[in-house]
Amino acid sequence: MDHQLKDDEVREVEKIIAEDPAQKRIFDTLKQKRQATLDALEFLNPDEDIVIPAFEPPNNKSDKVYFKPIIWHYAAAAILLLLLPLSFWWYCADEPELQLMEQTELANIEKPVINTEELDYYISPNRCWNQRQLLWTVIDLND
Amino acid sequence: MDKAAKFESLYRQYYTPIYKFCFRFLNNREGAHDVTQETFIKFFERMNQQGNKIENNRAWLYKVAGNLCLNSLNKKTRHSKIENTIEIQSVENANPENILIDNEKSRLIRNAIDQLKPENRVLILMYQDGLSYHEMAEATGIRVSSIGKTLWRAIDKISANIKL
Numbered sequence: 001m002d003h004q005l006k007d008d009e010v011r012e013v014e015k016i017i018a019e020d021p022a023q024k025r026i027f028d029t030l031k032q033k034r035q036a037t038l039d040a041l042e043f044l045n046p047d048e049d050i051v052i053p054a055f056e057p058p059n060n061k062s063d064k065v066y067f068k069p070i071i072w073h074y075a076a077a078a079i080l081l082l083l084l085p086l087s088f089w090w091y092c093a094d095e096p097e098l099q100l101m102e103q104t105e106l107a108n109i110e111k112p113v114i115n116t117e118e119l120d121y122y123i124s125p126n127r128c129w130n131q132r133q134l135l136w137t138v139i140d141l142n143d
Numbered sequence: 144m145d146k147a148a149k150f151e152s153l154y155r156q157y158y159t160p161i162y163k164f165c166f167r168f169l170n171n172r173e174g175a176h177d178v179t180q181e182t183f184i185k186f187f188e189r190m191n192q193q194g195n196k197i198e199n200n201r202a203w204l205y206k207v208a209g210n211l212c213l214n215s216l217n218k219k220t221r222h223s224k225i226e227n228t229i230e231i232q233s234v235e236n237a238n239p240e241n242i243l244i245d246n247e248k249s250r251l252i253r254n255a256i257d258q259l260k261p262e263n264r265v266l267i268l269m270y271q272d273g274l275s276y277h278e279m280a281e282a283t284g285i286r287v288s289s290i291g292k293t294l295w296r297a298i299d300k301i302s303a304n305i306k307l
């Protein structure tokens with residue numbers, strides 16, 4: 001297509017073009033289109049002379065400055081991760097009565113009483129098989 | 144050569160092509176200048192980072208400039224479409240008729256380019272600057288084997304749109 005080709009590839013293309021006039025016509029059309037496109041694109045370039053401004057390096061951008069924030073981010077994240085379980089542990093350790101209260105509250109929750117008479121509904125076939133199984137288990141246990 | 148001298152040399156070498164590339168892409172002097180500066184600031188930062196070596200400086204610069212241009216264009220289209228004016232005017236051709244013809248021609252070409260996908264637009268502008276297929280592949284992420292085909296499609300489309 002253009003200067004991207006190596007010398008041997010150029011020779012090969014030239015050989016194909018020389019041997020086949022149809023190929024030459026195609027090649028010429030492509031070449032023309034390519035050149036016209038490049039000329040058109042060239043037209044978009046700025047007209048004025050480009051003055052290269054002095055480069056102003058960004059302030060506070062050195063290796064050390066780059067390195068430090070990253071380290072501090074990791075350190076802060078690690079401290080936070082450590083503090084979370086520690087704070088939880090401290091909270092529970094400082095208030096043992098709280099733990100006791102929670103345990104007693106759990107113990108005080110009334111266990112559900114299964115009234116077998118109210119479970120008649122579940123005996124009906126085609127309905128609530130799991131509950132029927134439960135009922136039979138309760139009856140068996142009561143017996 | 145120390146880093147600063149190397150950077151200065153590359154800055155002098157690539158400022159103009161990168162600026163032209165951005166200008167052709169954005170059609171805006173200030174925008175092109177800003178994007179070029181930002182590209183070189185990123186390049187400077189990258190050079191100062193330890194363990195981050197750039198294999199091909201030219202490909203890297205074009206890649207970053209292309210991405211920044213796309214971002215800038217997206218922002219611009221999001222905020223306002225009014226600014227989409229043709230800036231190119233020949234200083235030498237002070238004749239109003241010539242300016243009109245030039246503006247019409249540049250409008251036509253720009254419309255043709257605008258019809259390309261953004262990545263193809265980047266590609267054709269890189270091709271214009273003479274980047275190798277490998278550099279273009281590195282800069283755009285398109286496979287080297289697909290570059291030629293993609294480029295040809297873009298050229299074909301542009302030439303058809305500008306009725307050559």
